Amino acid sequence: MARLEGRFTAVKRSIFLRQVPTPLDFHAGRTFSTQSARFGRWTRRQFTCRRRFCAGAARAPTLHPLEYFRVSPNREIALPPCFIAFSSREPVATSLENALAFKRQPHCGRSLRREGRAIPDWNVAQGLKLLSVVYRSRHLLVKVAHRASAACVVTFDSYADTNDLDRRAFGEAFFAQNRISAIHVVNGRNRWYHEPDWREAIDAVRKAASGYARLVTYGSSMGAYAALRFADHVGASTALALSPQYSRDPRKAPFEDRWPGQRRGKWLPELSGPLSAKVPVVLAYDPAMTSERLHAERIASEMVVERLALPHAGHAMAAHLSECGLLSDLVLEVIRGSADLTALGRRARTRRKQSQHYLIALSHAAHRAKRDEVALAIARRAAEIAPDRNLGWHSLGYLLSKLQKHGEALAAHHKAAELAPNVAAVQLRFAAAQQDSGDYDGALRTLRSLSDKPTTPEVRRKLATMAFHIRVLRGVGRVRAALRSR
Incomplete structure (x- = not known):
């Protein structure tokens, strides 16, 4: 039995790396060799995609050889929840749509048809694995999934708390399930894509996107900045930007005080016009x-903009729309070119009370207005509507800390830390709550457990700073206890 299991694993890995036909291959008439299993016996067969090009038809985009990349089985790492880390004022990766929209959309098992010919079906997991990596450098990665769609979407990842380029990209699961061709640009560090090799990466995107009738750039926060900045470079038909920044350059956006660690970053002049x-x-x-x-006003002064303004949605617009059940509708309508933003805005207002992000933003607005009891009641409600997600507990703990209720804050942050053991911002706030309550040894254990996980340089600097500060406080506490005991 052990030998059979080992053989099955080896065959399964070989198939994982094997290229399978996509709808574009039916245009090119490529020949493929596949393996299939029936009654425990593996068979091998060849087939040729027979369809040829019609006269005058546009050629399909060129497929690139596949490259194996890791898909993390740990969803806490692959799909970190979307929220703003209020303590450090740095947002964590905004990819909640991959978790929420992916759950809501029923999987359609029908085979797509184009001009009378059936296109082979494939499942989402297969679509996620079989991506073509067309560009890779130390800090940028571009991967492509050509599917049966006339339109293609170019996504840009947002602020991330990991430098793992092989993580699941922004919107990757959603576009795989809806069988929409997608090109995903993944960042290894949070510099708003001002990387020395940005031209090479964008050239790879433009080549991979050639031949599509419609091209949409899409991103959230830092990814939305890139979707706007590179839209013309890749030849996009339109751009979908959720909570974008006009710029992070303090000379162009002096009002922007979030992400203080990136203010010292070098801004390339060719990307600053x-x-x-x-x-x-x-x-x-x-x-x-x-x-x-x-930011929206400055963007509108230079580009033709259709606005979807949603008060108290917060910075994590993708997560808010997903919780309202409208993210999929917005994205698909923009891809089709038929987005009715007025109707979407009305639907968002009627559904916003079921959004955890809306309630959290509302609670912080009440706190700023000195209505602390109202803010605390709304924050508790936000935690109760989704008790199995860390965001509500994280926000509740932050508010309790601001109100000097350290015991309750520690309990809320402990709950959030249990739900998200691999999210850096949650663990850092839990360590800070332990420090506030006087549990210095526990705070150091929390920081030590986080240091063993893949993180960005910004997180590592915070870990080192917090650990040094806590050790100093612990030493001072021991000296005071010794003096009192005399």
């Missing part, structure tokens, strides 16, 4: 946040 007015933009943002509103 005006945004291109050639590409229309669908812009979703929270006008109740001053920084979000100012």
